[in-house]
Amino acid sequence: MTQPTWDAVDAYFSEQLIGHDPVLEAAAAAADAAGLPHIAVAPNQGKLLHLLALTAGARRILEVGTLGGYSAIWLGRALPADGTLITLELDPVHAEVARGNLARAGLQQVAEVRVGRAADSLAALVADGAEPFDLVFIDADKPGNPEYFARALELTRPGSLIVVDNVVRGGAVADAASTDPVITATRRLHELIAAEPRVTATSVQTVGSKGYDGFTLARVQG
Template sequence: MADTPTPEALDALLAPLAAEDEALIAARTSIEVTRPGIEVSPSAGRLLNILAAAAGAKRVLEFGTLAGYSTIWLARAVGPTGRVVSLELERRNAETARRNFEAAGVSAWVDIMCGPAAKTSARLTELQVTPFDFVFIDADKATLPTYLERSMALTKPGSLIVIDNVVRAGKVLHPDDDDARGVRAALQMASDDPRLVVTAIQTVGTKGWDGFALLRRVDF
């Protein structure tokens, strides 16, 4: 009986499906950011691209830019007639991301707002901006309930919200971890909200054991 293949071997087999170009590879491997290597995997990036395109999204909100890897996938989904607004805490990361957007050819329709995402998202609600069709939340997990609340204020019926890192190698169950508490609270909020239908999908690969939650607004 053949040995069970490793997640790394399976990732290598599936990697061509993501079809990364040089700009995406450069963004994924950027080392100038505060936390290199924590961006989504290529397959997850492609999934975000497919979900946003399938939803017909033209306005995307992202919590957490880092080097702009997932942002590029989302920007390519909405195309030059769309708009992506990405919220990033660190100016250093934002500067790196902007260079990557230029290389990827998407900078004309991507905006970065710098500062704590709880504050920048509050600013967006105050401005009463046009609702977003798609939201990707990949920022600090302890503040997830606030990010979800803001996402609901900034979307409309039919919008999709994706929350990354909801499994965290099982650490989501840890009772004394702030990030785990944030994830659990946000998932409970989503489950209790009659405006949402929710599911969660576990993932495994070179990025480890994790998962994401997919939320759709149904308050038509």
């Protein structure tokens, strides 16, 4: 199988199960116009996040890594009118693009973009005694994932879901000899998860328009 095949399959399922969505398409166009990197989740992956949030009955969602707000729109749409989405972004330019996209999506009342280092923003949430989040989506700088996951555990409750994106890295995660900081951090993340009695988790490999990668899904047990 090749990338053109993966692209075609993604396009087919997106057409059948998602269809034309002017708000999401405008968000992607705004991100492109602002020169943001093309690393947002694919439409079918965004829909998966949306369905997970709906299934969990999420009222509070935390996202680590906003980019242009594409995934935040999918997550925010799963919230009730009195729900809360806090999304963390390092780059002020990315954050402004995301705020505009979230406003055009009608989510400005439930979504808040916080700018700064994710580690600092997460520490502040913990220090402030933030109400637990029902779902946490981690999709920021990969070397930070072990710390982000540890903080997510402090900010969730039994029954909460934690999703960590981009954990397969084209299969490189299986290379125990790798010195790539992204790979070593990803392996350390999974060692932490495996040793953590408060969660049960699995990882899923994916192929599609974003290439060969995957995600880890963890449920907080107690």
